[in-house]
Amino acid sequence: MNEPVAEARPSRADKTTSMREAIAAHVADGDTVCLEGFTHLIPTAAGHEIIRQGFRDLTIARMTADVVTDQLIAGDCVSRLISSFVGNSTAGSLGELRRRVEAGALRFDEYSHHGMICRYLAGAQRLPFHPLRSYAGSDVPSVNPEIQQVTSPYPGPGGEPERIYVVPPLNPDVTIIHAQRADRAGNTQIWGLTGIQAEAVYAARRAIVVVEEVVPDEVIRSDPNRTVVPAHAVDAVVVCPGGAHPAFAQGYYDRDGEFYREWSRISADPRRLRDWLDEWVRGTADHGDYLARLGEERWAGLSVGEAWSEPVNYGRRL
Structure with a gap:
């Protein structure tokens, strides 16, 4: 997975598309798929769409393998995992991941957090x-x-x-990240914890950015330092509000701690886990359907208040 990546994508083209179309176009059986986002902005909705479309024999690269990784493994999508921390985010274990590793049914390439970061850095910089x-x-x-x-x-x-x-370097076939906002060309802005998303995108052959909202070009240009991933590195932009659930998106919604606690009980029971996937992932048309089943009351409980950053003066010629 270390061959040179494709040429830079057209920067100003409109790259917005649906989640279904983006996953179908850029993921294939046997691919190495990177899903990055540290603590918040986890691309859960994209993981669910991979399960819906039934991809197989994937290598999943994720610095902190968590609930969405467990779900992809339970969905029979994954044959190999490249990761460091593995767990249900302070709420317990990942039942399916644990069962398959212990049974020898899942290859697990273990690194430290820093080891994963260095792999992405080597991949992004084309180092050996x-x-x-x-x-x-x-x-x-x-x-x-x-x-x-x-x-x-x-x-x-x-x-x-x-x-x-x-x-060694890590050069995924496709990297998928979640972010707060982007323009239609793919200039992507992240605030809060930025993790290793930019390097994971640069290391990949193809990149899908999932965002809470698409904003006009002038919004992006008004605050350029917040642009973590530029348009030339992006192949597809997907608008998917709430797409990080049960993780949080800084400034948009909070972490669903109740879900993480529920997941420990769900994933501990293989039959209950299969039923959950059939109902909540395979049984939903898309992430909007998933959120509708979650319910307005529960979603409202994840709302956040305002904590605005102070504006800065970039200056202009008079």
């Missing part, structure tokens, strides 16, 4: 590997043969060349 010191004294290299050691060409602290750990 990325060095890091944090595996010294760790057991992680013993369970992942892709974590190697090389001899530095430069003298170390003692004057002699040192041995240092390296990780």
Whole structure:
């Protein structure tokens, strides 16, 4: 998965499309699919659409494998997982992921958080590997043969060349991220925790950006420093309000802690998990249908108040 990526996408074209069309056009069986978003802005709705369309034999790359990863695995979409932290976000375990790893039915390539970041950085920069010191004294290299050691060409602290750990680049076939807003061309703005989304997009051959809203060009241009992913790196823009649920989207809605607690009980029971997928994912037409089933009262309970950032003066010629 380390061949050069395609040429830059047309920057000013209108790339808005439906979730169904974006997933069908840019995901294929056997692909390496990156789903990134750290704590908030998790591309849950995109994961559900992958399940609806029945893709198989995917490699999922996600720095923090959580509920949407568990759902994709339970949906029989995934044969390999590349991740670091694995868990149900302080609320418990991921039942299906655990069962398949323990049964030897899912390949799990384990890294640290920093190891995953370095893989995306190497992929985005087209480097053959990325060095890091944090595996010294760790057991992680013993369970992942892709974590190697090389001899530095430069003298170390003692004057002699040192041995240092390296990780390989990660170049997904497609990266999918969720964000607060973008224009129709794909200039994408994120605030709050920004995670590793930009690097994951740059590392990929194709990129889908799912947003809470599409805004006019002048809104994006009025605050350019908030643009984390530029249009030339984006293939498709999907408008999907609430698409990160049960995660939160900073400034739009809160984290659904009740759902995370429910998921521990759902995923612990394979039959209950299959029934949940049939009802809430395969049994829904799209994410709007999913939110309708969730109910207005529950969604209203996730609303957030206002906490505006102060404007800045970029200056202009008089």
